[in-house]
Amino acid sequence: MTVLDVRPSTTRLLYGLAGTGADLTTHLATHGPLPVPSRLRPQWQEAVLHEVESSGLTGRGGAGFPAYRKMRAARRSGPGAVLLVNAMEGEPASGKDEYLLTFAPHLVLDGAELVALAVGASTVVICVPAERRAQIADLKRALGQRLSLPYERPNCRVKALPGHYVSGEESALVSAVAGKESVPQFHPDKSVGLRLGRQPVLVHNAETLGHVALICRHGAHWFRQVGAPEAPGTSLVTISGAVRQPGILEVETGLPLGDMIAAARPVPDVQAVLVGGYGGTWVSARNLSVPFGPQSLKAVGASMGAGVLFVLARGSCGLFETEIIARYLAGEGAGQCGPCLFGLPAIADDLALIVRGQPQPRDLERLRTRCGLVAGRGACGHPDGAARLVNSALGVFQGDANYHMRFGPCPGCRLPATAPVPSRFTRKVEPA
């Protein structure tokens, strides 16, 4: 992955990156010392929480929840909480957290230690997919360098966990850290916090913590100087698909989608962009002037999600690409909840019939019904995401659906699929 450049924009998290993982000395020279007193005082803790609250920082892992609320809840639950740094990044089309942890590990670790100290958490666990061996070694080395920092640090360790699509879902993460299966837990009352044994747990996305590190250095006012008012600051996005230069981009929120993908040098004729992730929303190329912010994206049924932008060229079949992704999502469920376990494969089968056969209007109707049937009926939001993806495809690629109903598979279906999923899902449609 390369870092892309877009103007006008602001580099904050990615400021001063030299293309290698910065050591602690370089990091401190770039961003300045971490403002932590040598002895913790409640006034300082309160000031950190206040600054994060005033900054308006929202979580960058997908849900966009205000960061300070999680911190307040953890502080209220008393000392001894555990902070989980969520770098699981199960979205195949996302690479921003991995990138940030590789090239600016100390920024994330600064944020993690600040949050832990501010809420009175005694332990920080940095959760990384087990297959990223080199990154795990780098993080351990980075933690070693931090022993020299002049304040009393929380106990920090790196935990290698099985990586899969829902492994970053908060309750699945907590379960995995507890040494149990990495699957979501049924917790209908979201006001009751998650626990690791007896200890209250606080989960923050890695990028979110990088922003905390900068907010504590430069202040909430500085943070809010750029970006959409309801989700200010900058955000990391991963751009892939029909672009000549896929990569990671740091943008001010509120930038039009079209300006963002322009940085990745897209093909001349863009058909649509998948925004948010695989459980996200297709946005038609007609709507590329929509700003990348929660409220403006809501108007086109989308959300910022984890900052994934997957570009689809005109000539590709959006329904075919959606079928590939839906099949992948069907296989990535935790296998616990019936509506997801049976519904998602049924949805993928419906799409396969539409893409590969000669569908009737009733086939589309059944698919819509099934999407409505699975949403909201899982322990986590996985089925909701799949339904959102497919529903948006049926809207944006209505023209493709009409073609398929009249003539069967379209020329675009015979092209190789472009959505990044493991190769076993990318079977082409064979010519009849």
Next chain:
Amino acid sequence: MRLQVDPSACDGFGFCIDLLGELLAGDEWGFPIVKQANVPPELDSYARQAVKACPRKALQLVPQRA
């Protein structure tokens, strides 16, 4: 009281749908859909029976949300 289904525990036995068809329906795979979560007083005892009948303890009666 209010009905809720723990979808991660439910294995789709369907006893609850037979016992409490007023409030629950089955989907095409046999898993319960909560048509109406609030249990009216006249169905209270039936709801309790349905909860008791669930082999997976997936159907639950919980207090109304505040």
